[in-house]
Amino acid sequence: MDTAYFNDTHEQARQTARKFIATHVSPYIEDWEEAGEFPRELYTLAGEAGLLGAGYPESLGGHSEGDIFLKVALSEELMRSTSGGLVAGLGSIDIGLPPVVKWARPDVRDAIAPAVLRGEKIIALAVTEPGGGSDVASLKTRAVRDGDEYVVNGAKTFITSGHRADYYTVAVRTGSEGHGGISLLLIDRDTPGFTRGRKLRKMGWWASDTAELFFEDCRVPANRLIGAENAGFIAIMTNFLSERLMLAIMGYMTAEIALETSIRYCRQREAFGRSISGFQVTRHKLVEMATQVDIAREYTYRCAALMQAGKNPIKQVAMAKNFAAQVCEDVTREAIQLHGGMGYMREAMVERLHRDGKLLSIGGGTTEIMKELISKQMGL
Template sequence: MDPPFTPEHQLFRRTLRDYVERELAPHALEWDEAGIFPREIFRGMAEIGALGINYPESVGGAGGDYWFVVVLAEELTRCQNSGVNMGLLVQSQIATPIIDQIGTAEQKKEFLVPALAGEKIAALGISEPDAGSDVASLRTTARRSGDEYVINGAKMWITNGTRADFITLAVRTGGPGHGGISLVTFPTDVKGFSVSKKLAKVGNLSSDTALLFFEDCRIPVRYLLGEENEGFYHVMTNFQGERLVAAIGAVAGMQLLVEDALRYGNERTAFGKPLARFQVWRHRLVEHLTAIEAARWLTYRACDLFNRKETAVKEISMAKLLAGDLMQKVVYDCQQLHGGMGYVVETPVARAFRDARLLTIGGGTSEIMKEIIAKLVPGF
């Protein structure tokens, strides 16, 4: 079947592509070198309706289905800066969906509406120095004190962390294990909150990633998201959207990398003919295009299930596993075809080479994806 992209989806694609290629892509290298992208980009994306594209109109969204998110994740790859992609997708598809799903009217007004308008920057606070994929082992506590929670602990690897106005925060309100975890909305102007440091990463340089500390931070109990001690389920649900946009972006990014390699291979000559005319590269790139097409349709299958609100954990895990691992091979070969030009950061493939490594680590490692799939397939 063909993916269900309607004329409305394609109009959004054209609008977004124009914005990305005009306002974002020309600054890709500049923002990597700066280690941050301008805060105004959040507002710019909101103005074209991109941040709230799949949210209800009641919170400032456009009311679109999940296929609009597919368009969003695909077209953002054209900015040639994975850090920008990550910051914007955390804002719109990772830190905020759970507020729309289970937040109170007050939480939506205070946090979600301004986030979708690009007025407040959002972050998701789950991972800790000693608890990444093992969410059930998180240690940051929220102790009830009257009408307040008193929060103590640390969070690590937090995208948008150095400048977030609020954090969708996972905390321990009960006993050990998954049964004692809750989610809260946490404004970062609270006394006792601090950004310990901005982490120096291998790639995704324009995305600020932080280590955060919480020392006797007090927030009202009304900032609890959903029911107390039921946050683990919501974290696991939220992971599905995060992993799916990662797979969508990886597939779209691989397609652009191969297309760019083909363009370069037809322009660059060696031994009297273009590189793309050598059988070794013709066959290698064709193999990649075939694998990318397979990854695309697996990912679209997961998107279809997710859009229809059907169980898609297995398919999403498979899509992230396949796309993330495949990207490592595709970007390596595309960089190799570029030769020396693929080793200088002014070339997009060089930056993609360092950025792509995160795909098999962030949002759940490839190993975690395999464990999830094994639990869902009979016979293991």
């Protein structure tokens, strides 16, 4: 345990998450990956284990509110499932629910959040649009006020937990063009005019449910507005900070698992009369992989420490996400190379890790968008 950042409570949480993965996930993950989904019941099991409520108010059924490193510890252990898709699916709570907890009307928040934290209900965040990608400020889905309702028209895509969610935190345009005209609405899955399209088949994250969403004269009660009208962009950006930190964690953990798997394989695999770890070129490659993983992890910890201290490290978190995503891509690629032909087989863990890792330079804002964000923070 790194005592500079983690305490005994965090270690206990790790043990809980480790047991959860070993009992409820690891024996089945290969089948879930091939099936393209994991059982809905896993949310309830995770809720019962306290894995979903970490970081949320006790009044809503959560615990350890504001403890960033508890979330880090749990995220690291959940990644031991070796499935980015599973972690993303369970983790849709942490991008869909925070705006509701922070800014929704108390009666709406209290009616929804506890069931989500127990794993009885699922929530998703719907921001990305078919023509928009990372350009959040240009989103087109429009909500027009009509009496006590908003009438919503538009579409979303690449939405994690998009098919099975019960509630959706949806970014809509209620005002003029640009970031100043965006609001957030909480929309129930059975709202008339709201439909879910096809399940999207992806390069990686197979076990996660990813969907298209469509709104056609969808009427949403005005009390489902999250925060003030036309103030949604700030809420989305606040959400992005924690989401990007989690993506950085996914990056170095995917790389770390690939490294550990490669070390074991290189010790066991023999070529030319000895294990391939006996060759200098192999050892040096593993050392370089380990160096990159350690740097990505430690810098991400530093970003988490800044957040824990109440700072708003937009630049640093964007840097951490970019760096961890690149480390993930490089290390998983080298892991496949070290495995040789076996690394190209679907049965090899490193094959899945490489596919899953590619998403990290795209999701939560692309690498290129992150660089633009960083440059602005630098005053360029």
